[in-house]
Amino acid sequence: NAGVMQNPRHLVRRRGQEARLRCSPMKGHSHVYWYRQLPEEGLKFMVYLQKENIIDESGMPKERFSAEFPKEGPSILRIQQVVRGDSAAYFCASSPRDGETYEQYFGPGTRLTVT
């Protein structure tokens, strides 16, 4: 499968637990973007990463959320002490390079439910 991979596809957490979402970009892609889609709302940018660097995290909530893209392995979006308002679909997208003319392709998403 040469597409963007995300796991888990569904994640249930109780309030106060931690959620870890993983994203492996398409082969040959070195740029990763995370987006969140709240129920009945549009897609919103969260963070843009390259290997070992956070380029833009302007869409990330200031507390409890963090992201990384290590030299080896997938990108991780981490949500600490989850609350019910974190329930959403989290999508990862990747592109081969920076620049406005490179398309982004989305993974299947992780649907987080906080109980």
Place this chain on the structure above:
Amino acid sequence: QKEVEQNSGPLSVPEGAIASLNCTYSDRGSQSFFWYRQYSGKSPELIMFIYSNGDKEDGRFTAQLNKASQYVSLLIRDSQPSDSATYLCAVRDYKLSFGAGTTVTVRA
């Protein structure tokens, strides 16, 4: 994020008709425009991108860009029931700014 507005839906068209979707954007300096299709419960799927003024055709889809008027449109010709989905307009400046989406229903 850049503001992106899409015409409110839902849009219902009969099978075989043309579905017309419109999108306007706020940043006159924007250069790259994308249309994604999202089926319920699924992830966005890239269907068209356009960078230059004018029309771009790909199969039954035509994207139109008018930078002077700051709008992008998507035409779906010979609409099929399988085209029933939410269509998202997006503007890119390395990150994507999405409109709220227009839900299209194609009636058989």
